[in-house]
Amino acid sequence: MNRNNEELNQQDIKRLLDQSLTRIERPTLARLHHAREQALARHSNPCTDPVLVRAGHAIWQIFGTQYPVSRLLAAALLLVAILFSISAYWNQDAKLDSSDIDIAILTDDIPIHYFVD
Amino acid sequence: MSLNRFYPLQLSLCVLLLIPAMAVAQAWTSLSPTQKEALAPLAAEWDTLQAEQRRRLVNLAKHYPKLNAAHKQRMHHRLNEWSKLTPRQRERAREKFQAFSKIPSETRNQVKEMIRQQEAAKSRVVLTEAE
Structure with missing residues (x-):
């Protein structure tokens, strides 16, 4: 049945x-x-292309062909991310550059231990 | 579809991925002769220092060629003690030094004179004990 x-x-x-x-x-x-x-x-x-290429291809297929504006937006976002990373790196470097004070401490008349807790 | 269109994207991603690699600590062998001379007291322990501390010390070495002989000697004498401090202690020392630099020069000179006397007294005690 x-x-x-x-x-x-x-x-x-x-x-x-x-x-x-x-x-x-x-x-x-x-x-x-x-x-x-x-x-x-x-x-x-x-497909014998590397994984990154295939990933890029897939992303491009999704955003590139269907939404041309999104393609530009994605490129712009990537550019902003790169600039932000570079800026963060240089800011970090500038933050670490306390060499003016360090050299003054290391060559001053007063020994270091007077400034150390 | 041609893959050439994706090369800018891949290149950008590679640049993005390489940025952290730029922050890798420098090895002693990669330092310039001037940097090595400036940081000579730390040669033995250089490779054990933290990446951040190495970057700070490399920045510090830029000032070395401009120092006079007495200051070069003093810097070398203090460098080991300085590198052995914790990051927090070094930060506090910077804060105190900056605060001290802002007080009137007359007061600062008085404090320096007091410290000089204290250090001289300490040296006398050490000499007496040695005898």
């Missing part, structure tokens, strides 16, 4: 899918066909 139900269900599903297929409009069919061909092409040519 259960098996009959299952078979019927599977047949129903197949029938419904076939019916849906006939109702799909021609442009949609063409896009699906194109996507299928692209997927098959990718599958038959395994």
Whole structure:
């Protein structure tokens, strides 16, 4: 009984899918066909690019083709991140440059231990 | 799609990843002869010092060529003691020194004179004990 139900269900599903297929409009069919061909092409040519390149490619595909403005925004954000990192590095370096005071302490008349807790 | 379009992105990412590498501590062998001369008292322990301390000391070495002989000698004499302090102690010493530098020069000279007398008295005690 259960098996009959299952078979019927599977047949129903197949029938419904076939019916849906006939109702799909021609442009949609063409896009699906194109996507299928692209997927098959990718599958038959395994990618040998490094992971970073593939990641970049995927990001570019998502943001680059769909949202051209987002592509510019992503590039701008990356540039800002780089500038921020460089700025933080140089600020840190400037913070560490207490050499004017250090040299004065090391050459002053007063021994160091008078300034040490 | 050509991968050439992604090279700027990859290059940028590489630059971003290389920035922390710029902060790596300098080895003793990578120092210039002038820096080595300035920091000579720390040669033996240089590679055990923290990266931040090494960067501070490298900055300090820039001043060395401008010092007179007496000050060079004094700096060398004090460098070991200075490097053995904790970062907190060095920071406190800087704060105290800066505060001391801001008081009127007359008061500062009086304090210096008192310290000079104290140090002379200490030296006399050490000499007496040695005898």
